[in-house]
Amino acid sequence: MRKNIYINENRPHESAEKHVTGYAQYTDDIAEPHGTIFGAIGWSKNANAIIKKIDLSKVWASEGVISVVTHKDIKGRNDVGPVFDGDPIFPPKKVEYYGQPLFAVAATTTELARKAVLKAKVKYKNLKPIITIKEALKKKSFILKGVKVQRGDPDKKIKKSKNYLKGNFTTGSQEHFYLEGQVAFSIPKEDNDLLIYSSTQHPSETQQIIAKMLNQKSNTITVLVRRIGGGFGGKETNFLTSSICALLAHKTKRPVKLRLDRDDDIIITGKRHDFYSEYEVGFNKLGVIEGLNIKLASRCGMSPDLSGAINGRALLHIDNAYYLSNVKIKNYLCKTNTVSATAFRGFGGNQGMMVIENIIDNISRYLNKDPYEIRRRNFYQKNKKNVTHYGMKIEDNVIQEIFNKLVKKSNYKKRYSKIKKFNFKNKYLKKGIAITPVKFGISFTTTHLNQAGALVHIYTDGSIYLNHGGIEMGQGTNTKIAQLVANEFGISFEKVKISSTNTSKVPNTSASAASSTTDLNGAAALNAVSKIKKNLENFIMKKYKIKSKKVKYENGFIKFNNRMFNFKKIIKEAYLNRISLSSSGFYSTPKIHFDKETFTGRPFLYFCYGAAVTEVTIDTLTGENKIDRVDIIHDAGKAINPALEMGQIEGGFVQGQGWLTIEEVNWKSNGQITTFSPSTYKIPAVSDVPKIFNVEIFKRGRNTENVVNKAKTTGEPPLMLAMSVFFAIKDAIASVGKYKLIPKIDGPATSEKILMSLKDLKSRINYN
């Protein structure tokens, strides 16, 4: 085999050795220059109140305190809202959620700063908070105007349909619980410039927001990110930490580190949107949906943040893999006195998909049919029934194929009949199984964000410096892009230096989000590479009088038919001949367009597909549950690094499993969050992992669009494979009613919800 081929290679993460030895540096690990001080944020203890007075005298007097900042210190824009205003850094008049920052302190140590903020005395005039979606709907409290999407005439179709069901469904919020909390480190430079290290998915917007806050130009702020300890959307727009850190540094003219304590992190920063939906559906005797009406409401919290786009994506995924001929969806974006809900892996898509999956599951149970059959019958087809409710023709559909393969591979049908026997025999333990599909659209639905830049240098010793706008947050984007670059130059991977994302190297980048980081930035890097290659080739052809334009980069050589040039030597030679060995690269996604007014267009370049079969056992005495087995086939296209894609698929699944089973965010009726630490908020731990966990990357997978390496991203889509866990649990509950009743259960299916659902189901057996 020829060396230096990095495509389709299971290479470890570029930082793996640094991760395991503790030498990978995160923001808080960067050595502080002399004079560095440390920050902490003081926040509101009320969810909805007028601020009457803030007395900070005891804070100022507290041990070690160097400075305190409030809204009065902000000369420019006092807002970190990415699209709309509404996220004040420090609200001057009114607090709108429990945990909203009011002021911040810089002290000689983090501990002293954190002690100091507790000494503030704030007087409030309390107002009645709105906490739940239902309260907000009742009081018509909305943060943005919701869209209405319609195709066909569902009302008429529902009336005519043979069968009819209606109901409601809720999915819960979710805390990101990235292991590295929010942290920033600001170092003042000359001319009021600031150098900022921040754990963010979006350095460019960090730069712009801080510049606006300080009334300075963007060119005075530089943001650097080498890696972040997990993001999952929670570091896409959370600019409070970095802005406050920058403000403290600007005021004190000293380097400031601001790292949120875990509790503060969970209390102050946004989480996933809860969704509440009501539906009515008409369907024929085969279970094919003929008409569907949905009212879709989400808890957006106190500000718009990204709620418009997130709800948009929910609407764009309400079909999942199903053709909805006649459908109407009315969307409500509820304003509540809770922290502003924000991006989280899936970005509304998963919440939309759960709505339709639950409806299909209910249809199956109503007809007393295997949900697998009903799912299949409603699938988009290849040549007909292939246009979505927003008018996009699906050209790359492989869901049927994946579904069929998985049913066979997992032995679904045989296992289902075995499960039924098990349930018949066992009084207290019940098993359930479910297969669910995933179709997830890739691209930012805000079209202009689908662009990326990169910068590639070759130094005279042949080593390469690679920089791009994407953020390494664990997904391995740096590894994959470096693989692409090394492969293009035919040199060893180790010659490519992966560097920090840096707003002064690649400007105006989009967030590392929407699963598109490698697609976009990889393409931009290859664009830069191709420009340098062109320079090199022109130089070689001219100097060595080569006519043939056929050229290969292999094993450290550049090959023109019979002539071979050592890469390192020819680089040196090119330099001496004054050839440019550096280039920027750029990429913008083709084909996509979307009209937000009519809610039609082609918002996505392509779709990712996958399916999962999950088997669970529940204990009907306690509601406890256990995943016995999971089988997955997921389409990663032609993967650049299958091992890393595998990591995304499994990790995404378990994160989705957490969202739908044990992860529960709890607010009191006064708006106080009660789940704000690992002792009260539980993410999956090792025992939650399915013991049998068969994951396969779809072998025939190819991206039909022109995406780097014909790969498909695995960022968000695998999270939704975990829908199968929820419906397997629901299946186990249904077994208690001999599969004749439709269980009523909302997400997350905690032990408590399972037991209560069983109780409800049993009460219906008795009275029917």
Add this chain to the structure above:
Amino acid sequence: MISRTIKFVWKNKILEVNNPDPNETLLNFIRLKLKRTGTKEGCAEGGCGACTIVLAEENKNKLIYKAINSCIAFVPTLHGKQLILVEDLLDKNGSLHPVQKAMVDYHGSQCGFCTPGFVMSLFAMYKKNKSYNHDVISDSISGNLCRCTGYRPIIDAAKSLNNKKINDKFETYKKKTINLLKKIQSNTISINNGKKYYAPKNISELKEILNKNPNSKLLSGGTDLSLTVTKERKNLDSLIYLGGIKELNYIKKNNSFIEIGANTPLINVEEYIKKYYLDFNKILKRYGSVQIRNVATIAGNIATASPIGDTLPLLLSLDALIIIENNKTKKIVKLKDFFISYRKTKLKKKEFISSIKIPIYPKNIFKAYKISKRFDDDISSVCASFNFEIKNKKIKNVKIAFGGMSAIPKRAKYCEKTLKNKEFSNKILDKAKESLLRDFEPISDMRASKEYRIEIAKNLLTKFFAEIQNKNRIELKN
């Protein structure tokens, strides 16, 4: 010898810290003073494992390796131990330790932030065990949270170590380490720098110190107490650390009792108690992570008196006794009389718990159940414990206790009364379930609603009856 200087072994050398702040966490010390940033802060409450380090202690010329949460351990407790950090695992020539290599080879890291903690938990597992099956692996990393990988690659990395047992550098330097540790063990530590800290070496020193400092807090594992500093941001002005008192670290038994010294870590208790009360072992394994169980003690659990302390309902239903001492007297108190109200006990100033005596009931059926949102490392919604003596189908004696059902862990008196001297049958079961409503009025909180708590309390009684009738466990397989 009394000293205000703590000494510990780091990188084959004895390191001394003079008069350390007794409230400084080991994690801050490592990151800010030793300037080693591989050890991370994830939660500052021992709930995520990112701060995991390993301490080695000398015992009978052997090294005992323990993974602990450095975020909730105080610096002076390091005295007399070897400190091992993730950076220290690298060999002199820079090559990776087998544990580190396995994590790389099996793609066990993604964002990498939790990784040092996992490496250290796996390192302790590697040193402690000869082989690593699924249960050993799960247990070893149950206190480490990872949000990226979904754990499968980490489990596989751990499994791969089965074939990679080598003499690592810690083995090579074992003798030297033991000698260094022996040199620094003897001192009694007494620190007073605004905050006081004492680490007596024996019970008589403890009594004397406690008598002079009646307002001191007793510190063992500190897995609860330390949160006063890391979460409430308050000072602990006077601490007496029990960890150095070997006289309080024991398990012994006679015909009628198992006696556990106050300072015995739970991890030692769980192994010992297995053959007497299997369910006690099972609940202890789920009490918390290895990092917590390596340091936490039953006496600590009792003195903290949390309504959801997981050992308490078990000890109550076993009718355990606690031995309380001060500098003059020694008394025995029944555990069921010990708790007064929420987190309040009968322990007075100058008193300390010296041991716990657990009666042995050779004829009884003992079962315990823990219901929590998550299987690993979670606090109970409800914890139930049943201790029945059944003779000729008749319930001769019955002791039932619940955690999570009221402000203190409590016996279910009415329920016990309903059952006592009755025939063991489903008829009495229904009555017993209803009587639980007289025993308990649970509250709703973020863990569970009161309705759910009542429902499971009743159902656990059903489960207990069914398991006895069917002679097998009704449980989800792990």
